[in-house]
Amino acid sequence: MCQLLGMNCNTPTDIVFSFEGFRRRGGLTDVHVDGFGIAFFEGKGVRIYQDDRPSASSPVADLIKGYQIKSKNVIAHIRKATFGQVSLANTHPFMRELWGEYWLFAHNGHLQSLDQIFSDSPQQYYRPVGTTDSEQAFCYILENLRQKYNHKPNDEILFNEIKHLTEKIRPMGILNFTLTNGDWMMAHSNTLLHYIIRQAPFGEAKLLDDDVNIDFSAVTTPNDRVAVIATLPLTCNEQWTQLAQNELLMFKEGEIIFRDCPDDTQFLSIEDALAKARAIGASTNTVT
Secondary structure, eight states: OOEEEEEEEEEEEEOHHHHHHHHTTBTTSSBOOSOEEEEEEETTEEEEEEESSOGGGOHHHHHHHHHTOEEEEEEEEEOOOSSSOSSGGGOSOEEEEETTEEEEEEEEEEEOOTHHHHTTSOOSSOOOSSOOHHHHHHHHHHHHHHHHOSSOOOHHHHHHHHHHHHHHHGGGEEEEEEEEOSSEEEEEESSOOEEEEEESSOOEEEBSSSSOEEEGGGTOOTTOEEEEEESSOSBSSSOOEEOOTTEEEEEETTEEEEEEOOSSOOOOOHHHHHHHHHHTTOOOOOOO
16 A cells, blocks of 8 residues: 655645655655655646655655755655556656646555446546556546536535545545645545644654654744644654544645544554455555
């Protein structure tokens, strides 16, 4: 299974601390060795970096560390291939244009029989470039939004529409994803996903995957607010919140503005999540 990382903030923020811990899971502290990608907004534009090699040893990942990324919306992904060969075309995050905006999408999971749901919405505008179930699901979401709305609706309508589309994809397998248009970020958990919102008073954080810590009070202002989303917590001395199974969140300016959570709230353990993945035929390894 893959791993996700997202960041949504109210001011351009440096993601290097989180990314340095995250990238080590791509071949050093874990076995997600089938490529990685990271994309971040600069205004309306997007910089995207991808490599089909492990992120822990990738020179592209080293370049990102030196770039000192600051952005209000970032999505990163490290891949353990379950569907589609290892190639740049199959590397997340995926990017498309909709209503004059770039949209980014990354997926952790395993989906089957997606052709069945495309029969309800023929592909007029969006088609996959690669061969992953993830990119196919992304195209399905955008295709339905584009066919239904000629112009961009407000955030609440978008949230409810994407919720509806997510519910149609969910029966096809495992669907954990992050999605952003550079303004807001959505996160959906089908098995494992966590988040933390950092705001004043800021404290110190220590990475789980590396012997590195940072005092956020020294690099922030009292008005800063940063939401970080990850498959598993990145730090060992902060309180992360696990999303419930099938919970959907929309973050904007570093805070949750819309939430949909099942009445019968359930939280999967790592072991249960891996068992569910194995049950549908996904490649899994122990997540650390």
